[in-house]
Amino acid sequence: LAKTTQPISMDSYEGQEVNITCSHNNIATNDYITWYQQFPSQGPRFIIQGYKTKVTNEVASLFIPADRKSSTLSLPRVSLSDTAVYYCLVGDMWNTGFQKLVFGTGTRLLVSP
Amino acid sequence: DTGVSQDPRHKITKRGQNVTFRCDPISEHNRLYWYRQTLGQGPEFLTYFQNEAQLEKSRLLSDRFSAERPKGSFSTLEIQRTEQGDSAMYLCASSRGEGSEQYFGPGTRLTVT
Numbered sequence: 001l002a003k004t005t006q007p008i009s010m011d012s013y014e015g016q017e018v019n020i021t022c023s024h025n026n027i028a029t030n031d032y033i034t035w036y037q038q039f040p041s042q043g044p045r046f047i048i049q050g051y052k053t054k055v056t057n058e059v060a061s062l063f064i065p066a067d068r069k070s071s072t073l074s075l076p077r078v079s080l081s082d083t084a085v086y087y088c089l090v091g092d093m094w095n096t097g098f099q100k101l102v103f104g105t106g107t108r109l110l111v112s113p
Numbered sequence: 114d115t116g117v118s119q120d121p122r123h124k125i126t127k128r129g130q131n132v133t134f135r136c137d138p139i140s141e142h143n144r145l146y147w148y149r150q151t152l153g154q155g156p157e158f159l160t161y162f163q164n165e166a167q168l169e170k171s172r173l174l175s176d177r178f179s180a181e182r183p184k185g186s187f188s189t190l191e192i193q194r195t196e197q198g199d200s201a202m203y204l205c206a207s208s209r210g211e212g213s214e215q216y217f218g219p220g221t222r223l224t225v226t
Contacts, residue, residue, distance in 0.1 A: 034214075043117070043204050043217025044156065087155055100169070101148075101206075101215060103155025 004088045009108040018075045020107050022088030025069050030092040033064060033071045038085045038106070047086075048073070075109075083111045115139065117218035119205050125224045126195055133191045134221045138207030145188050146215060147180055148204040149173065156204055162188060195225045 005023040012018045024033070032051050036044040048055055050062040050071070061074040075082055085106040118137045126132050138145050143164050148156035159178070161169045164185035174180075177195075182188040192199055202222050206215040 041202075041220070041222070043206065043220050045217065046214040049214070085155075100146075100158045100161065101156070102158070105153070106155055 004090055004104050006086075006088050006104060006107045008105065009110070011110050011112065012078055013112050014079055015077050018078050018082070018109060018111075020073045020075075020086055020088075020109070021070060022073070023070050024088070024090045027068050027090050028092070031068075031090045032092070033062065033068075034089045034091070034101075035060070035062065035073045036087045036089065036101075036103070038087065044087060044103070078109075078111045080111050080113065083109060085109070117205055117207050117216050119203075119218040119221050121221055122219060123222045123224075125226065128197060128225055129194055131191065131193045132195060132223065133189055134203055134205075134223075136188045136190070136205030136207075136218060138187070138205070139216055140186075142207035142209050142216070143185065144208045144210060144215075145182055146206040146208075147188070147190050148206065148217075150202040150204055150220070151200075159190075159203075192223075195223075197225050199223060200225045 032049055034049040035047040037047050038044040048057055048060045048062045050064050052064050055062045063072045085108050087103050087106040120135045145162040147159040149159055150156040159171050159174050160180050162182040165182050177193045180190045202220040204217055204220045206217045208215045
């Protein structure tokens with residue numbers, strides 16, 4: 001599975017847009033990019049997944065350039081409740097075998113008033 | 114909306130004792146996963162079930178660890194002769210099948226004294 005690199009931590013203020021970039025230079029053709037969010041003492045929660053270009057849902061956008069060697073999770077107008085750890089994962093999510101998720105250390109986002 | 118549930122949420126045990134954790138997946142999900150998470154790290158894969166069959170085990174799962182999913186529904190993870198290094202959050206996740214996202218439970222926090 002492709003290794004990912006993310007910033008260890010980020011700080012923001014309420015109402016700002018936050019962009020978290022993930023590097024995955026060794027991404028394979030069949031790999032998808034998936035982001036999870038984790039609050040303290042809770043399990044991770046799926047945020048968004050994409051393969052290329054841009055994906056948007058009700059909570060976030062995912063931007064993937066043409067070479068797919070990086071991706072950016074964009075959180076619009078963050079609130080205090082967005083303070084969490086965000087994980088970028090890369091893998092073949094459509095593999096007919098099992099889907100072992102490989103988490104890195106994630107990015108700790110702190111949103112302040 | 115019944116998500117993945119885990120019991121107990123917290124367990125404190127003395128070194129050398131055996132502990133057992135339970136995971137109840139989302140009812141229509143046939144895949145079930147166990148992960149372990151230590152402080153400051155992302156979750157690490159332990160093992161995976163497709164229905165009642167255990168199809169993959171990580172090298173992290175030593176001989177002291179055993180997992181079962183007897184009827185393809187709930188699963189148990191047992192740790193025998195616990196060690197202080199076993200202290201961690203044990204997370205369970207389930208998914209519908211290939212290509213579908215994994216839904217995580219709240220985890221069981223184990224403290225071995």
